[in-house]
Amino acid sequence: MRAAEAGNGLRMNIDLSGRRALVTGSTQGIGHAIAAGLAAAGAEVLVNGRSADRVEAAVASIGGANVRGVVADVASAEGCDAVSEAAPDLDILVNNLGIFGAKPVLEVSDDEWRRYFEVNVLSGVRLTRTYLPGMMDRGWGRVMYISSDSSVVTPVEMVHYGVTKTALLGVSRGFAKAAAGTGVTVNSVLAGPTHTGGVEEFVSELVGDDLPWDEAQRQFMREHRPQSLLQRLIEPPEIANLVAYLASDLASATTGGAVRVDGGYVDAIVP
């Protein structure tokens, strides 16, 4: 029997028609690719960022009547309120927002620790608290947190970042338990080194900018990320593909998990 014919007869195509989705921090990078992926699968998608210009540009670049924007700093309680005013109910919540930056751990101040916690962890916790009860009442929902390989391999140059990504694994497992048996799934997605604007600059700094991009990134991976089995950066739509799958009916039995799309970077069999 082919996989597409197995089980309850669902075919292996991802149809999110009628589902209302929010992707936090989606004016660029991985969030933008996730918003585009969910929209392409038919969901009504809310793109989010802090400025009207960038949100409008992102909505226009994705295109389609099913894509709208919400301008809000979701790292704050006010931003969360603004989002819930724009979208009182959601079926799919993708907590993608995350900031990162290198700094020796001995130099990270209390304020900076708090800022990383507020932006990377509390933003998603607050939105989950806002939307999970409605999903549970309706008997269907998908909550995801975009975590990182750094959640299990703490990077010495950004311990404060890695710690927030580790926290998300516990947060998602905990909310999954709270939603047990309701038809709502909650998972974290462990993304690996991905080709985004910030990472492109980082690659140029380390290997120079005289090589063609493909060669430069392969050299970067060989020299600085040798654990990667993919041996190249991940493209943002490759992360979006996993998120779209987890957002769909097809992934109904995957919950409380940490699902990897890291190019095999984390040298472990589980998670």
Ligand SMILES: NC(=O)c1ccc[n+]([C@@H]2O[C@H](COP(=O)([O-])OP(=O)(O)OC[C@H]3O[C@@H](n4cnc5c(N)ncnc54)[C@H](OP(=O)(O)O)[C@@H]3O)[C@@H](O)[C@H]2O)c1
């Ligand atoms: N890049 C990687 O290699 C990598 C690897 C593993 C995991 N990840 C994770 O993937 C996620 C996305 O990373 P990325 O590299 O794609 O990020 P990015 O390129 O830095 O984009 C960040 C996005 O967040 C928005 N943003 C920032 N602060 C915000 C706030 N307070 N409220 C609302 N929006 C805000 C930005 O929009 P505006 O500036 O327009 O507000 C932008 O759209 C993060 O959680 C990151 O930890 C990334």
